[in-house]
Amino acid sequence: MKKILIVAPAWVGDAIMAQPLYRRLAARYPAVQIDVYAPAWTRPVHARMPEIHATIDNPFAHGSLRLLQRAGEGRRLRAQGYDQAIVLPNSFKSALVPWFAGIRTRTGWAREGRSLIMNDTRVLDPVALPQMVERFAALAQDANQPLQRPVEHPQLKVDDASRQAALNKLQLTADRPIVACCPGAEYGPAKRWPAVHFAALARMRMAMGEQVWLFGSKKDDEIASEIAALAPGAVNLCGQTSLAEAIDLMSLARVVVANDSGLMHVAAALDRPLVAIYGSSSPGFTPPLSHRAEIVTLDLDCSPCFERVCPLGHMNCLNQLEAPLANKAIEKLLLLGAHT
Template sequence: MATPALKAIRQQFPDAEIVTIQRPYVADALDGLDLVDRTISLQNGQKLISRLGLLQQLRRERFDLSILFPNSFRSAWLSFLAGIPRRVGINRDGRRWLLTDALPAGDKQTPHPAIDEYLRIATFLVEEDQANARVSLPLSRTMELAVTDADRQRWKSFLDKQSTDFKSRPLVCLNPGGAFGGAKHWPVAHFGELAERIANELGRSVLVVCGPAEKNEALQIVEQANHPLVTSLAAEPLHLGLTKAAIQQAELLVTTDSGPRHFAAPFQVPVVTLFGPTHILWSETFYDRSLHLQLDLDCGPCQQRVCPLGHHRCMKDLRSDQVFRAVLSLLDQQQNKKAA
């Protein structure tokens, strides 16, 4: 969701070296794009000596400008300690005094799409120097991703192990799980029922993509579906590039509200997104080939990582037949577009 803002920043500062500070498990998402020049890894749970080493590295870099997409206190604190003279971000999480350029924050109770928040920061940087503006306003929301040659080889290696029948059919990807917490998970039994129907009734191949935390879930979905056209990436060396390559080749993606959901739009793949505890608008990307499914419950969306009432109805009561109808709807739309 940050790629539209990154593209605008690249265009506005064509001669600058642009460096991202990212957690290693998401750094591969930008591989193949020219939006950044290099990445500095921000490890989770670093020991004090490692944190000091990172801080010393950042100070040696002598950066001119820090653009803070996360709204966290930590990101602003790190930029401040690194001695970066300009620190631009949104005034949230009590960090106003750490920012040199603090953009006003909206009401916390009102959802603000992340893609628009990132674009707001990029727009500020363009507008403050209108005389040298290289980007047209308003900025585009179009997201970007790329698949590298190494990613294509990973995908080929996976396909080489599959049956001729699997490879000859259109592909539907399923993406379970979510780092946010258990409340975002759609039940394995529902995913299994959906996978079996897509394979059996629609004659599609079905691939369950996964990260390390979703391996067991992916295997259980395949077991539940019990169909030769349903398999997963769980046995492969997992890599974001492989997931990107798989979704790029898909006819459709069905996903929870998790990171790989956003791989669909850049590759123009239709996507059905299953929302439970999270408000749709926080991660809205305004993609025209998407359908959002969310039950209208009195208790939600609660934005909690674990269901505070213990019933998890927002996901359990979202049945596989409802999702199957959404799949049919998007596939019909695609067929009608091709026919037109």
């Protein structure tokens, strides 16, 4: 049996985009054991990927070298007898643990001079592989092979019992259609649709008899509280759920409205109709991977700028993107769903 260790990304959205790689490895090696080395907070995502055998917590924070500790981690993993490691992050540091573990084949893209400690590095052609999901999936193949297209969309599996437990815990019901809104974006405010627009959309949907649930971490509670105050009846779940519970509850949504964020990728992988709102970023590199997604963006001359904070101080790319545009996208998705 082939045993592969995946050094996985730390961001939830990136972790989801790695799932097609796992599916391709499972198809290529029918008896493969795929273990994922990843930060603990991504466990709920990996737990919903049936191709993964086990998740091993990566204790190293972003930017942390801790060379002696990485050597210790490598010695600990050496006993597992992995045949191959596939390193998805591009940093030199991320390749150290597989090297210290003495894993025979260490695969990844040639970045930061890490060809010194990896023996199966690939040279990236960003034109041939413009999307992150493609760059991950290509590592399931031998070097110098063109990517086998199309790349499958990520898929997360949800357990009915866990979903019901989350409903019971939060005293929620799915007796009316649910609009899930995800107002956060870890990267920065230039990716966050303003609360006033989310609230206006929430009022529109609630007037049609739908529920509006706001999803996010504790960091998103401030903007979610503002939305809930402007749209009485919207349920603020930010900071009230674990990531696992958020995934399970979002799977019930009739439609999801999200910024370019980890939860946007969660919604896409759950195959929920999705309105993805883009401001400072671009769907070219990390689009929502779903056939049921509508991208809403103004395509201003100053965007995408890829900045965390608007360099011009006006954030017109999101301030001028008002609720009726997102609502129109919702109606388009629901109409398409009615005819499929």
